[in-house]
């Protein structure tokens with residue numbers, strides 16, 4: 001297992017990248033330059049973390065990839081899709097799922113109905129939508145909780161429902177904005193494991209925003225380290241540890257070493 005670094009250019013990926021970010025900057029109306037000149041290629045099927053301190057533009061970048069807000073300059077494109085330039089438009093129904101830090105569930109609807117929402121919006125017939133939502137809930141470990149309301153579920157379970165809802169359309173890419181930040185450590189570890197298993201099985205591209213070095217190393221094949229003021233990419237690290245990763249990996253010397261290297265990079269990025 002090694003951790004390699006290429007700080008000068010984005011990592012090349014096998015085949016056509018799923019998403020290409022070229023010279024993307026974002027300045028908000030109040031003058032804040034949230035993201036400056038970011039270049040990234042997101043390889044199909046990769047697990048990528050965006051790691052950085054608060055305010056380095058991770059969320060802004062993730063939201064732009066999702067089409068939630070356009071870059072001020074530069075382009076975001078989906079090379080595999082015709083006319084897929086996303087520089088100025090919204091995601092236009094693109095094949096993606098988004099998980100926010102807050103599970104954002106409908107409190108008046110049970111878990112099954114929450115997961116069914118995207119299918120309902122797409123006009124999928126009720127019986128089929130129910131079957132697909134139930135299957136997705138089972139995949140995130142919530143078989144038997146279909147009829148439970150959000151108030152009856154723990155924080156971790158609510159996040160599982162949110163992930164099921166994001167994946168129920170079987171998107172090519174799952175964008176996650178610090179989804180486990182509010183959870184206790186044990187729940188967080190369990191969700192990390194289950195997310196990896198899901199990714200391994202379903203093979204979507206995963207982009208995971210975090211400020212935890214430990215979480216980014218545990219999950220990712222690649223860590224994009226960002227710095228703040230203005231938000232920019234400082235390093236692009238490749239984590240070449242085998243999957244499946246489990247408790248044994250989490251307690252290994254190799255994991256500790258990888259965390260040390262990533263942590264040093266992060267400290268350099270924030271100027272310490």
Ligand SMILES: Nc1ncnc2c1ncn2[C@@H]1O[C@H](COP(=O)(O)OP(=O)(O)OP(=O)(O)O)[C@@H](O)[C@H]1O
Pocket residue numbers: 028029030032033034052053054055056057058059060061211231
């Ligand atoms: N809508 C907005 N209007 C003005 N400034 C904004 C807006 N959204 C974000 N910012 C600013 O842009 C910068 C980057 O914010 P962003 O939320 O992308 O960072 P982040 O790395 O995700 O931070 P955190 O880890 O705290 O969520 C910050 O300085 C933030 O205050």
